Amino acid sequence: MAVQAAEQQDTVSPQDNATVDLGPAVALSCRECGERIPLGPVFACEACFGPLEIAYDLPSGDPEGLRKQIEAGPDNIWRYAPLLPVPADVASKPSINPGFTKLVKADNLARELGITGSLHIKDDSGNPTHSFKDRVVAIAVEAARAFGFTTLSCSSTGNLAGAVGAAAARAGFRSCVFIPHDLEQGKVVMAAVYGGDLVGIEGNYDDVNRFCSELIGDPLGEGWGFVNVNLRPYYGEGSKTLAYEICEQLGWELPDQIVIPIASGSQLTKIDKGLKELIRIGLVEDRPYKIFGAQAEGCSPVSRAFKDGHDVVRPVRPDTIAKSLAIGNPADGPYVLDIARRTGGAVEDVNDEQVVDAIKLLARTEGIFAETAGGVTVGVTKKLIEEGKLDPSLTTVVLNTGDGLKTLDAVAPTTGPSAIIRPNLDSFREAGLAS
């Protein structure tokens, strides 16, 4: 017996999956028209150009047994292998093994925000290269293995390049990643240190993306798996593991409310997909949950559309310190709007000053140094409470998807010593810092 993944009611023929072993993944299916094709390195529907998603033959009938199997699994995303497009023996293959990051009960922050229920930070800075990108890349690596690719690639503004470089090194792939040539030195070093090829493109991120699309169609790119292009359907599924972990870490319970950053919107839609799968399989009890999306004001096309009551997202030119969220034309924007509205959530944005304040608030209360994207979610949580849109008496989970060490520039201008003193007690006394 089997249940289908949340969005997919069709029957599945096992032949779809005859040559490729990606565990419970049996086919690709179009999110728009439902067209179904065999598993392969493609990302858009030939019939309608809609985005392709994984169709699963998910386990069913014995949720208690599955729960025990998961709990006895490794302390990383592979504990959820039965729910992911990966072979059953995935945990034995070389991987940087991301995931199972801390869910931090944030009582100090809750007090400051006036939250009387429970507040939790899902802190993905604990991943191997310190961002949630390790999750999505790890899944893409297994797809690349299955499809016989030998080179891993991506277009990136930094974080993804590092995640691909690290994952490829450990898994034994060559890597060749593309970035705008004028990135900050820190990001360049992080992307290059794993020894793969790093190519700077004279142009902006859009130019890099366009070049990668060209390369995929050319013989020069043969044998190349672009994690966020031709492997995107697999890659995206990595974000589901955030939903699985949050529920397991809450004692196999759904959170009431969850605040998620929006870049392309993929992460938010996949977390929703993951929650629905857990309900369908019977791993958590079905009850309503609300999904909130968080953007930076300087790149807030989804928040704008949400507030204006539109179904369509109008592209913008990003201008914000939250660079990892600065996608002006988010591919999954319409799906995000649908999920926020359907679950009774909302999409909200905060300005750069509020982002910095929120980074410091989280650091000061919980000892977690978040990247700008974490400042966006914490800042938006604060604003949603003030606006009465987020219920402070319920269980709320807020995502921090990256590490403050990667976006030092955001807080550096306003973060420094309380005093500079000479090395003697008089000088210290004058500074007025003694308790």
Next chain:
Amino acid sequence: MAVQAAEQQDTVSPQDNATVDLGPAVALSCRECGERIPLGPVFACEACFGPLEIAYDLPSGDPEGLRKQIEAGPDNIWRYAPLLPVPADVASKPSINPGFTKLVKADNLARELGITGSLHIKDDSGNPTHSFKDRVVAIAVEAARAFGFTTLSCSSTGNLAGAVGAAAARAGFRSCVFIPHDLEQGKVVMAAVYGGDLVGIEGNYDDVNRFCSELIGDPLGEGWGFVNVNLRPYYGEGSKTLAYEICEQLGWELPDQIVIPIASGSQLTKIDKGLKELIRIGLVEDRPYKIFGAQAEGCSPVSRAFKDGHDVVRPVRPDTIAKSLAIGNPADGPYVLDIARRTGGAVEDVNDEQVVDAIKLLARTEGIFAETAGGVTVGVTKKLIEEGKLDPSLTTVVLNTGDGLKTLDAVAPTTGPSAIIRPNLDSFREAGLAS
């Protein structure tokens, strides 16, 4: 029934520990003269000025039961609470909960180094503030709580300041940490972002240290717990958890060989102490293990003394990129020499170029971006194999104690793009990077 900690054979009177609950810790005892005093915020023996250590009343008689208790504990250092100077309910107190970091089986690196046994990297960059300092600070915080301190402090060149800032924020302490005023901006930001007071001292690290010693003796410093001064006996015990985790992650087995960086030497001595405790309690089977110490050539007083056959370490003025190991007069140097000699290990050093090469080697083979201290241990491992001092057919564990993101400057000059191209296929073809 009770067994004593490895170095301590005296009987223990429970009254020693009448007022302070730090679990199995019952007294402080001098490593030199054996003098025993009640638990308190002191670090040097009044009788002989020797360093004070924790004396324990460790569990015994049922290693299987203890092993099960540990395995059912939290995924952090508090799973070892029965072996640490912390109250039994420590896991319920606010802490950044470090530890239980990955032990990575490094097959790719093993191949490159000619290791035919098994090689493992204990990767402490996975701690909350991305260095092993989180372990030692977490234990010091519990001691500070027990002794009624309200302010946490330290002298630091960066990493420790960040660890103290984060831990204090989450645990509800005020913090006030002291650094040389001219540190790199990144380290200053990391130390200040958690909202405690950060004081820059006009002087070098030695000046900072001297100032802190003065402050401890002055009413201005009343109520202050300096994690690496008056709380040092507790703080140091945090490093034992590295030994516990390594053995548990090897399936409750001792490694044959372990390579550990040397700064003050405390970490190495405490890992040895931890291994001996596990043997004594019966959690691992007793068999020989060798401990190797690793230094950077530009600050290698212990390596020098080891090679010269001396028992005493002659201080040096540090000059190396491995700044977190740059202690020219290591307090535990003589103990390190004793352990390396007694276990049949060695102390070796590598130069800065070898450190950088080793950082890149580890990144390229295993996808782990280590700080300079990790380059020192990997580089020394390579050298020890070449010299025939480390047996490549055995089980070897190498420590990486920090994160490459914190020491970007070490690799930046030699790490960058393979090519800069225009965004078109011809330009890419000319670069010669197609597969």
